[in-house]
Amino acid sequence: MPNGKPRIDRSIYGFNTQIRQTYIYLMKACEASLGGTNWNRLGWSTVEITQWGSFYNRWIRLYDLYINKKGTRTTDVKDEMLMIIKECRTYNQTHNLYDRIAVSPYGTSKDFSMFNIIRNTPLAKTKNKRASDPDMKTVVIGFHKFGHLFHELLVTSKNKKGRGKEKGVAQILVYITYTEITAAYPSFKEFHYIGDVFRGLLLVSHNDENKGKMAWYTARVKNSRGVLGSICDFACAVVM
Secondary structure, three states: OHHHOOOOOOOHHHHHHHHHHHHHHHHOEOOOOOOOEHHHHOOOOHHHHHHHHHHHHHHHHHHHHHOOOOOOOOHHHHHHHHHHHHHHHHHHHHHOHHHHHHHOOOOOHHHHHHOOOOOOOOOOOOOOOOOOOOOOOOEEEEEEEEEOOEEEEEEEEOOOOOOOOOOOOOEEEEEEEEEOOOOOOOOHHHOEEEEEOEOOEEEEEOOHHHOOOEEEEEEEEEOOOOOEOOOOOOEEEEOO
């Protein structure tokens, strides 16, 4: 909730503006060099954009009823709209949709503004003194534990002892992709964000469908202004 304002508004009129704007924006074609639509570029899956479209389509049908105060606006209509808002907010939280936009390698200031993503992005206001540039700060990924359908990563800074972050680092962002064991070395554009490191550790759970595949990891630091550092060397392990 940046600056006291939630990313997804809880009010009917506020949510109405957001769901319409974000769905239309996600469905727009992006730059030709990137191909596809904005939801492709930002790393959303087909299932996720379909669900967002379901929220949108259900909403606009009910909103037309809601704005007719003397005719079709009823308590049931209002309750159903409030339920859609709740479902949408929960879906975003469980799928990290907005958080993934915030750390997408293809994210732009226009994206952050559209989705009200302020904290830890370049739109955030700076405080007192400017945070240091993270370009020269990087991390190393190791493995702390292995188990059935999980890896626990140990991610440490190259220039600092222990598990703490280097000075000026607000977050350490971790990305993952899967390949067959015999597949070629992946490129960074195949990775997607999975979470932040906490005290040097990150537990990663895998789906059954990825059992026997190679899980590849990389990470990058981010300062308090939302500036991202370079990606670190890839680490990999088989999903057991």
